[in-house]
Amino acid sequence: MVRKHKGTLAVIEKIYQDIPAFSDIFTEESFYMFAFCFVCATILVAFILSRFITIKPVDF
Structure with missing residues (x-):
C-alpha cells in the first residue's frame, strides 16, 4: 500500500512540475x-x- 502511495505522489509531483x-x-x-x-x-x-x-414564462 505504501508503494502505491509513492507512485501516486510521483505522478502528482510530475504534473505539478509540468x-x-x-x-x-x-x-x-x-x-x-x-x-x-x-x-x-x-x-x-x-x-x-x-x-x-x-426565455418563456411557465404557465401554472
Whole structure:
C-alpha cells in the first residue's frame, strides 16, 4: 500500500512540475490585457446569444 502511495505522489509531483506558474505565463500588463479582452469577449458572446435565446414564462 505504501508503494502505491509513492507512485501516486510521483505522478502528482510530475504534473505539478509540468504546469507553468502564473508568473511564467503573465506579466502584470499582459494579465490586465487578457482580463480586459476576456471581459469584452464574454459581454459580446452574451449579447449575441441573447438575440437567439428566448426565455418563456411557465404557465401554472
